[in-house]
Amino acid sequence: AQSVSQHNHHVILSEAASLELGCNYSYGGTVNLFWYVQYPGQHLQLLLKYFSGDPLVKGIKGFEAEFIKSKFSFNLRKPSVQWSDTAEYFCAVNAGATNKLIFGTGTLLAVQP
Amino acid sequence: ETGVTQSPTHLIKTRGQQVTLRCSSQSGHNTVSWYQQALGQGPQFIFQYYREEENGRGNFPPRFSGLQFPNYSSELNVNALELDDSALYLCASSNRAILNTEAFFGQGTRLTVV
Numbered sequence: 001a002q003s004v005s006q007h008n009h010h011v012i013l014s015e016a017a018s019l020e021l022g023c024n025y026s027y028g029g030t031v032n033l034f035w036y037v038q039y040p041g042q043h044l045q046l047l048l049k050y051f052s053g054d055p056l057v058k059g060i061k062g063f064e065a066e067f068i069k070s071k072f073s074f075n076l077r078k079p080s081v082q083w084s085d086t087a088e089y090f091c092a093v094n095a096g097a098t099n100k101l102i103f104g105t106g107t108l109l110a111v112q113p
Numbered sequence: 114e115t116g117v118t119q120s121p122t123h124l125i126k127t128r129g130q131q132v133t134l135r136c137s138s139q140s141g142h143n144t145v146s147w148y149q150q151a152l153g154q155g156p157q158f159i160f161q162y163y164r165e166e167e168n169g170r171g172n173f174p175p176r177f178s179g180l181q182f183p184n185y186s187s188e189l190n191v192n193a194l195e196l197d198d199s200a201l202y203l204c205a206s207s208n209r210a211i212l213n214t215e216a217f218f219g220q221g222t223r224l225t226v227v
Contacts, residue, residue: 004155034215043117044156044203044218090155099144099207100169101216103155 002027004093006104013081014112021076021107023065023091032094033074034101035065039087047089050074061085083113116140117206117219125225126194134189134222136204144168145187146216147179148203156203162187163209191224199226 007022025031035047048059055067065076074091091104116139126132138145144163148156158171162181176192185206191198201223205216 006155036218043220044205046215046217049215092155099209099216100146100158100161100171101148101156101205102158103148105153105155 002093002095002102004091004102004104006089006091006107008107009105010108010110012110012112015083016080017111019076019078019081019085019109021089021091021109023074023076023104024072025074025091025093025102026072027093027095029095033065033067034092034094035059035063035074035076036090036092036103037087038090038106044090047076081109081111083111085109086111117204117217119202119204119219119222121222122220123223123225125227128194128196128226130194131190131192132194132224134191134202134204134224136187136189136206136219138185138187138204138206139217142206142208142217143185144207144209145181145185146205146207147187147189148205149173149198150201150203150221151197152200159189194226196226199224 003026005024033050036044037047050057050067058064089107092101118137120135146161147159150156160170165181178190180188201221203221204219207216
């Protein structure tokens with residue numbers, strides 16, 4: 001069965017620190033990969049997505065992610081976080097014809113000013 | 114704002130009751146998916162509707178059912194509510210005719226079963 005693992009459940013950083021959130025998935029075929037963010041009290045929003053092509057994907061608000069097929073990974077990075085990045089981050093995989101998303105359990109990021 | 118609207122935003126029901134949650138998809142979208150997000154968990158896929166028919170289902174019992182209407186809006190119905198059904202229910206819409214597109218989520222309905 002397809003699954004997504006996010007290794008960091010709760011991350012606390014100071015402003016300007018660098019961020020890397022891990023995401024691994026289990027599926028042997030072609031996948032589409034996503035990072036969604038949920039700010040407090042808001043809906044899930046897409047940060048970035050990978051379908052094909054350049055494995056280094058740039059998203060909104062300075063976030064990027066790298067797809068490493070051999071490691072089944074799609075880690076999220078940001079060189080310098082801001083207080084406004086405080087949110088919950090979800091990695092998701094879409095495999096198959098139904099566009100069904102498999103989500104990880106999420107990483108709660110708290111950025112201290 | 115995504116253009117996906119869900120109602121109601123909050124709901125409290127008693128165990129054994131039935132509930133209907135509603136979702137209006139974003140303009141131009143023909144596919145609606147429903148997810149359950151329990152506290153501290155990622156969203157879990159319940160099912161998807163396309164052309165008014167169920168098109169894929171996750172690991173949820175038959176008491177979770179749905180509908181899609183000709184205007185692509187959708188309902189999620191849950192019968193015989195259990196305490197564990199307490200969760201945030203998310204609706205996501207997308208356009209199946211467009212390759213390599215993402216789903217857009219509504220703000221969710223917070224269901225509490227007591």
